Each structure stands twice: as C-alpha cells, then as structure tokens.
Amino acid sequence: MTQPNQAGGTLVSMPALALRGITVFPNLLLHFDVGREASIHALEGAMAGAREVFLVTQRDPTQEKPRQADLYEVGTVARVKQILRLPENGVRVMVEGLSRGRLVELSALDPTLLARVELLPEIGAPKLNSRRTEARIRQIYAMVERYTELSDRVSPEVHLKLLSSSDPAYISDYAAQNMPLRFEDKQAVLEELRPAKRLEKLSRILTREVEILEVETELEVKIHEQMAANQREYVLREQLRVIQRELGSREDNDEAEQYRKRVAEADLPDEVREKLEQEIGHLEKQPFGSSEAAVLRGYLDTCLELPWRKKTRQRVSVSAVAKALDADHFGLEKVKGRILEFVAVKQLAPGLNSQVLCLVGPPGVGKTSIAMSVARAMNRKLARISLGGVHDEAEIRGHRKTYVGAMPGRIIAGIRQAGSANPVLLLDEIDKLGGDYRGDPASALLEVLDTEQNASFRDHYLELPFDLSDVLFLTTANTTASIPRPLLDRMEVIELPSYTDEEKLQIAKRHLLPRQIKRHGLSRGQLKVSDEAVRQIISGYTKESGVRVLERRLAALCRKAAMRVVSDGVKQIKLTEKDLEAALGVRRYRQEQPASQPPLVGVVNGLAWTAVGGEILEVEANVMPGSGKVELTGNLGNVMRESARAALSFLRSRADQLGLEADFHKSKDIHVHFPEGAVPKDGPSAGVAIATAMVSALTGIPVRRDVAMTGEVTLRGRVLAIGGLREKTMAALRGGIRTVILPKDNQRDLAEIDPAVRAQLRFVPVERVDEVLAEALAGAAQAMPAGEGTRAEARPAPARQPALRQ
Numbered sequence: 001m002t003q004p005n006q007a008g009g010t011l012v013s014m015p016a017l018a019l020r021g022i023t024v025f026p027n028l029l030l031h032f033d034v035g036r037e038a039s040i041h042a043l044e045g046a047m048a049g050a051r052e053v054f055l056v057t058q059r060d061p062t063q064e065k066p067r068q069a070d071l072y073e074v075g076t077v078a079r080v081k082q083i084l085r086l087p088e089n090g091v092r093v094m095v096e097g098l099s100r101g102r103l104v105e106l107s108a109l110d111p112t113l114l115a116r117v118e119l120l121p122e123i124g125a126p127k128l129n130s131r132r133t134e135a136r137i138r139q140i141y142a143m144v145e146r147y148t149e150l151s152d153r154v155s156p157e158v159h160l161k162l163l164s165s166s167d168p169a170y171i172s173d174y175a176a177q178n179m180p181l182r183f184e185d186k187q188a189v190l191e192e193l194r195p196a197k198r199l200e201k202l203s204r205i206l207t208r209e210v211e212i213l214e215v216e217t218e219l220e221v222k223i224h225e226q227m228a229a230n231q232r233e234y235v236l237r238e239q240l241r242v243i244q245r246e247l248g249s250r251e252d253n254d255e256a257e258q259y260r261k262r263v264a265e266a267d268l269p270d271e272v273r274e275k276l277e278q279e280i281g282h283l284e285k286q287p288f289g290s291s292e293a294a295v296l297r298g299y300l301d302t303c304l305e306l307p308w309r310k311k312t313r314q315r316v317s318v319s320a321v322a323k324a325l326d327a328d329h330f331g332l333e334k335v336k337g338r339i340l341e342f343v344a345v346k347q348l349a350p351g352l353n354s355q356v357l358c359l360v361g362p363p364g365v366g367k368t369s370i371a372m373s374v375a376r377a378m379n380r381k382l383a384r385i386s387l388g389g390v391h392d393e394a395e396i397r398g399h400r401k402t403y404v405g406a407m408p409g410r411i412i413a414g415i416r417q418a419g420s421a422n423p424v425l426l427l428d429e430i431d432k433l434g435g436d437y438r439g440d441p442a443s444a445l446l447e448v449l450d451t452e453q454n455a456s457f458r459d460h461y462l463e464l465p466f467d468l469s470d471v472l473f474l475t476t477a478n479t480t481a482s483i484p485r486p487l488l489d490r491m492e493v494i495e496l497p498s499y500t501d502e503e504k505l506q507i508a509k510r511h512l513l514p515r516q517i518k519r520h521g522l523s524r525g526q527l528k529v530s531d532e533a534v535r536q537i538i539s540g541y542t543k544e545s546g547v548r549v550l551e552r553r554l555a556a557l558c559r560k561a562a563m564r565v566v567s568d569g570v571k572q573i574k575l576t577e578k579d580l581e582a583a584l585g586v587r588r589y590r591q592e593q594p595a596s597q598p599p600l601v602g603v604v605n606g607l608a609w610t611a612v613g614g615e616i617l618e619v620e621a622n623v624m625p626g627s628g629k630v631e632l633t634g635n636l637g638n639v640m641r642e643s644a645r646a647a648l649s650f651l652r653s654r655a656d657q658l659g660l661e662a663d664f665h666k667s668k669d670i671h672v673h674f675p676e677g678a679v680p681k682d683g684p685s686a687g688v689a690i691a692t693a694m695v696s697a698l699t700g701i702p703v704r705r706d707v708a709m710t711g712e713v714t715l716r717g718r719v720l721a722i723g724g725l726r727e728k729t730m731a732a733l734r735g736g737i738r739t740v741i742l743p744k745d746n747q748r749d750l751a752e753i754d755p756a757v758r759a760q761l762r763f764v765p766v767e768r769v770d771e772v773l774a775e776a777l778a779g780a781a782q783a784m785p786a787g788e789g790t791r792a793e794a795r796p797a798p799a800r801q802p803a804l805r806q
Contacts, residue, residue, distance in 0.1 A: 013117070015041075015042035016053070017053050018036075018039065022183065029096050033090055054075055059072060072191075073103055074120070075102075077100075082094040100120040100193065101117040101118060122193055125169075136199040139203050147179065150214065158178045271464065295406075302461070307418075314379050316347040321373075322336070324373045324377035329366050330506045332370075353452070354451065356492065359474065360493050361496030362727070363544075366546070385427050388429035390410075391434040396441045399460060412461070423472070443487075505535060505538065520559060525572060527558065527575070528574045528575065529557065529575045532577045540588065541584055599703055603618060603696075609723065619690055621694050622673075623668050626667070630672070634673050637683070647687055647691035650713060692777070703778065710742055722743060726752055739764060747763075
C-alpha cells in the first residue's frame with residue numbers, strides 16, 4: 001500500500017527484516033542466511049506479494065526480538081531475488097537493494113514484522129566533471145588498492161569493479177558494502193543521502209582503516225622478528241644446556257629458565273625487569289652450590305615476591321570509615337573527625353600525596369587499633385612495623401646484598417608482607433628510635449615519609465626504586481619530645497587524650513568485657529558485671545591513662561568465672577562491687593578524699609605530665625635550724641633544681657611581704673623532697689608548688705589538701721605557661737582533687753579538656769605567686785606580721801605514686 005507523506009515523501013508498507021551486523025546498499029546484490037522465524041515469515045510474505053522487503057540493521061546484534069527503538073532509522077528497500085531452504089529450518093536469501101528508506105513505524109503482525117517506510121531519494125547529485133569529486137573518487141580507489149595489498153580479506157576484484165565505474169553514488173555504496181568495515185561505519189554511509197558527502201565520509205573511514213591495517217602489519221612484522229630472535233636464543237640456550245650437562249657443571253639447568261618464566265609472567269617495571277634478567281644471567285654462570293648463587297637466588301625471590309604494581313582496590317568512603325571507627329572505639333571524637341577529614345580529601349583527590357599522620361598519646365588509648373580500623377574500613381592491607389629500640393640505619397634502608405645474611409629493610413619487608421603496593425603501613429613507637437655508630441634510623445625515615453621523595457625509594461638491598469607514594473603511612477608515639485624535629489615536620493600530629501573514668505566504663509561495657517567473655521569461652525548470659533563494680537575496678541585496681549590494665553582485670557574476672565562454671569557447674573554469675581576483693585584481691589589504689597583531710601604544713605600537691613599520662617606529684621618542704629643550706633632530693637633533674645633555686649630567690653626578695661624572717665636564708669636549712677626517689681623527675685612546671693611548699697614550711701601555714709597546682713615561676717614571681725594540662729587535670733580528678741591552680745596563659749587550653757572533667761573541677765588561673773599562696777594556704781587571708789616567721793615541722797603525707805617525669 002502506497003500513500004503520500006505529509007512531508008512530501010512516499011510512504012509504503014511492506015514486511016521488515018531486522019539484520020544483525022549486515023548492511024545492504026541500493027543497486028547491489030547480497031546473499032545472507034536467515035534463521036529467526038519472524039525473518040523467515042517476512043521473506044515468505046515478500047515472495048507472496050511484490051517481493052519487496054525493508055532491510056534494516058539492529059543497533060545491538062544480540063537482541064533476539066527487536067523493537068523499533070532497537071533498529072536504526074534508515075535502511076534499504078530490497079527485492080527478494082532467490083530463497084534457498086537450508087537444513088535445520090534456515091534459509092539463504094539473495095536480495096537486490098532498490099532504494100534507501102526511513103523507518104516510520106514498526107508493527108508486529110504475528111509472526112511477521114510490518115514496517116511503514118518513507119522512501120528517501122538521493123539529494124544533490126554531484127557534478128561528474130568536478131575536480132573535488134574526481135579527487136575523492138581517486139582517493140577511494142587508492143585506499144581500496146592499498147587495503148588489498150595489505151590484507152587478503154578483500155578480493156582484488158573489488159578494486160577492479162570500482163575502477164569500471166565513474167558514478168559517485170555507486171562507487172560509495174559498492175565500496176562500503178564490499179569492504180570489511182564495522183557495521184556502524186556502513187550504516188553511517190547508508191544514512192548519508194548526498195553522494196558527494198557520502199564520498200567524503202567513506203574516504204575518511206577507509207583512510208582510518210588503512211592506517212590501522214598498516215599499524216597491524218608493522219606489529220605483525222615485529223612479532224615475527226621477535227619470534228625468530230627468540231627461536232634463535234632458544235636453540236643457543238639448548239645447546240649451552242647440553243654442553244653444561246656434558247661438563248657436569250650444573251646440577252639443575254632448569255633453574256634459570258624457571259626464574260625467566262617468573263619474570264616474564266610478573267607485572268614489573270622495565271627497569272626492574274632488566275635488572276632481574278641481568279641477575280639471572282649472573283646466576284647461570286655460577287656453580288649450583290656456590291654462596292654467590294645462594295645470594296642471587298635470595299635476591300631474585302625477594303624481588304619477584306614484591307608487589308611492584310599490585311594494588312588492592314581501596315574503598316574511600318567517609319561513612320564506612322566513620323562506622324568502623326565508631327564500632328571499634330568509644331569517644332575520641334576529635335581524633336575521629338581528623339581522620340575522617342583525611343579520608344574525605346582522599347575521596348575527592350585520589351592522586352594527592354597522602355599526609356603522614358602521627359597518633360600521639362599514652363599507652364592503651366587505642367593508637368594502634370585506630371590504624372587497624374582505618375585499614376579495614378579503606379579495604380587496604382595492613383603492615384605493622386615496630387620501631388622501638390631500632391638503632392641501625394640498615395633496619396630502614398636494608399643491607400647491601402654483598403653482605404652475608406643481607407636482607408631488605410623493614411619498609412620493603414612490610415610491603416612484601418602486605419602483598420600490596422598501597423597498604424596502610426603502621427610505624428609503631430616512632431618516638432623510641434635510637435641511634436649509634438651504625439647510623440641514625442630517624443634520618444633514614446626522612447626519605448620514606450617525605451611525600452615528595454618516596455616515589456622512588458631505594459632500598460640498599462634491592463638497588464632499585466620502589467614507589468611508596470600510594471602507601472598510607474600512620475605512625476604512633478607516646479610523646480613528640482624525643483622525635484627529631486626534621487622527622488616531626490614531615491608528620492601531622494594527632495593527639496589522643498587520656499580516657500576519663502566514664503569513658504573507661506563505656507569502653508569496658510561495649511568492647512573489653514564482651515571480648516574477654518568470648519575469649520574465655522563464656523557466653524554473655526553466664527557473666528554479668530555491674531556498672532558500679534567496673535567503676536570500682538577503674539578507681540581501685542587500675543591507675544592508667546588507657547585501658548590495658550583494666551582489660552587485664554576484666555580478664556581475671558572471666559578466669560574466675562570460668563573456674564566456677566567448670567568446677568561448680570554455675571550457670572550464671574553476677575559480680576558486684578562487693579565481690580571484687582574476693583576475685584581481684586585487696587584494693588591496690590585508695591581513692592583519696594583530700595577535702596576531708598586536714599591541711600598539712602609544707603606538703604603541696606603538684607601536677608606532672610609523663611609519657612603515659614598525668615600524675616599528682618607531692619612536694620615536701622622542711623625547715624631546720626642551720627646555716628642556710630638548701631637540700632633538694634628525689635632524683636631531680638637540672639631543670640627542676642634550677643626551678644627550686646629560682647623559687648628560693650623569689651622568696652628571699654619578698655621575705656618582708658610574705659612574713660618571713662629577713663635572714664632565714666642564713667639561719668635555716670631548707671630541705672625540699674619529692675617522694676619516690678627511685679623515679680627520675682624533671683621539668684619547670686613544679687616551680688609554684690616548690691615555692692608554696694617553702695612558704696608553708698617557713699611560715700607554718702598549712703596547705704589545703706584539695707588543691708593541686710602547676711606552673712613555672714620566675715625571679716619576679718610571675719607564673720608562666722606549661723604543657724600537658726589535659727593529662728594533668730585528669731590526674732587531679734583521679735586523685736580526688738577539686739581545685740586546680742594553673743597559669744593564666746593556659747586558660748585558653750581549658751577548651752581542650754573533656755567537658756565531664758571540667759564540670760568536676762574548679763580552675764583558678766593565676767599570673768603571680770601571690771595569687772597562688774592566697775588560694776592554696778589555709779587561712780592565708782590573715783596575714784602574718786612581717787618578719788615573724790613561724791617554724792613548723794612538715795607532717796608526713798600519705799603514700800602516693802609520683803610521676804615518672806615532671
């Protein structure tokens with residue numbers, strides 16, 4: 001049925017045949033096989049009628065039942081010339097293209113596809129005598145000829161057939177159909193209705209195909225040449241192997257070939273591959289049992305086991321890392337936030353060199369476990385390298401392989417252990433690196449942690465550059481004081497504070513106790529520990545910044561419970577604070593209540609910072625008749641001794657105002673002592689505590705026991721800022737202190753203290769020693785007459801555990 005189109009074209013209805021990977025052009029014959037039932041019925045319908053069928057190519061050849069959207073818009077109206085039945089229900093058909101057509105509508109009349117087609121006439125016939133048209137035709141002639149020279153996929157008859165015609169439309173259609181082009185390119189030629197443009201488009205396609213074929217031919221020639229060279233090398237090596245076997249100089253001649261095979265199969269940089277092939281050549285020349293051969297084998301095995309280009313597919317997700325950190329750690333919100341910021345930057349800029357993070361904090365606060373959580377959340381392998389006690393530079397850079405027992409350094413060994421070129425490398429205890437005549441390992445780490453240099457890190461053993469730029473370095477330390485400044489500058493320090501008692505309670509309930517119950521073979525229902533019992537364990541059986549000792553105490557409870565379950569058959573055990581003494585023994589630490597104790601003369605609560613947290617450090621001062629000697633005991637360092645002398649000089653200059661005898665420095669001996677003399681102590685922040693203890697001892701005015709203080713004192717009586725305020729305040733809270741005297745310059749640091757700690761302490765910022773004395777001395781408001789000092793013996797203070805360092 002034929003009818004006019006609104007746009008001026010002619011619409012016809014006819015059976016449609018969807019082609020897969022085939023394009024039919026007008027005025028050309030083509031035969032192909034048909035197997036789909038709908039296609040066979042379309043051919044039969046065409047044979048029963050005017051023998052015309054619409055041939056249109058599928059966009060996706062794998063589509064079995066195409067719809068109109070699955071077909072190209074332009075196809076060919078063709079006449080069915082011949083149909084031949086094939087075995088297994090297939091047919092072979094010969095068609096002749098008539099004209100181009102545009103698919104307007106496709107309908108399914110089971111089992112045949114019926115198409116409404118708009119006939120498309122050609123537009124703008126080119127001038128046959130045009131130089132541009134003649135140039136395009138000659139270019140197509142040349143491209144087809146060149147293609148037939150390079151490949152046997154096109155018969156020379158195609159070129160001859162083209163030369164016999166001068167019709168641009170016929171030449172473009174014939175070349176497009178008979179050249180082995182992609183069906184997308186053929187479809188592009190079919191859709192072009194202007195013969196001149198069709199010639200231009202076909203010329204570009206053929207030029208590209210010829211260029212690709214020339215590259216393929218060149219590569220094929222190189223491959224044949226390489227194969228010939230390999231064949232020659234193989235023959236020579238076989239001859240060499242036979243000669244060596246005859247000479248008996250080699251017990252295992254296949255060893256070198258096995259190494260070559262491993263090198264060929266491994267994904268290695270060119271420089272590494274060349275080096276290993278050279279070493280394999282050296283290995284072939286060595287006697288099998290020689291020491292040099294053993295060294296070469298070890299070197300080759302190490303290099304081949306390294307993940308030069310093998311990387312794990314990381315998961316850079318802020319939510320995943322946040323979830324992992326929250327699941328493994330309670331609190332530490334500031335630390336978690338900084339790590340999440342790091343991951344967020346990594347997610348937005350994967351190519352950016354990673355910042356080296358240094359987690360600093362007391363033992364047991366979760367530095368190592370945070371690194372493990374980050375590795376697990378980012379789907380990276382984790383390699384842990386302990387640097388505590390490392391003194392030799394070769395531990396970092398490796399030993400040269402010429403030495404007996406040589407091996408790569410710990411960095412390369414960690415990469416080898418992880419089996420990935422982008423692991424999380426945890427450098428543990430970086431503050432405990434040493435150094436001696438064998439070198440300085442801290443200086444060797446400068447290259448490793450410098451993101452501008454570590455892309456070509458050279459281990460002495462490998463003698464090859466290894467790319468460390470994709471490694472995520474995390475370091476841990478208890479303090480930054482012992483880390484060399486150049487090394488510290490390459491890291492971003494993240495401080496992990498000590499846990500408060502409430503945080504320890506939550507950590508014990510959520511993590512420690514369930515883990516120990518599982519480790520000891522118990523179920524959650526078999527052992528119940530009350531919150532108050534855990535609080536009593538924290539205050540009476542532990543004294544730490546982290547939770548390691550707390551976990552050991554909980555493990556002891558689980559062992560006791562396991563014993564009762566096994567021996568007595570108890571099904572459920574409930575432990576309260578009343579059961580702790582029977583399970584853990586007597587209370588190790590007594591929770592002092594300084595407010596309920598009477599003030600003491602010459603005894604002051606100082607505050608000290610150590611690498612494992614804060615401590616209360618008592619200062620005792622005693623005054624005796626003498627000749628003005630000053631005795632300082634308690635294993636004190638030079639800085640602390642100088643602080644004591646500065647405090648004494650201040651008291652002498654202010655003797656009248658403080659109510660001291662004018663010549664007390666001549667008629668009295670002063671002894672300042674820090675208990676626990678076996679523990680070394682040093683630092684300037686005990687200055688105000690020493691001055692207060694001296695004034696109390698000289699005047700006989702006692703010092704409040706619920707007050708602790710910290711601050712450096714000057715000769716003019718000013719109180720200077722100190723460090724470690726967060727740890728010191730937590731130590732004061734653990735010791736029952738309720739008032740903390742601190743330098744006014746440290747008032748800004750109060751924001752870093754946990755709100756739960758701030759709520760339980762009263763802070764008194766001071767600028768001068770006079771303010772300290774007014775707050776700390778009991779009854780200091782009633783000033784003593786100038787010059788009428790009172791001598792008083794310092795009463796002994798309760799036993800306490802002092803800090804390791806002041």
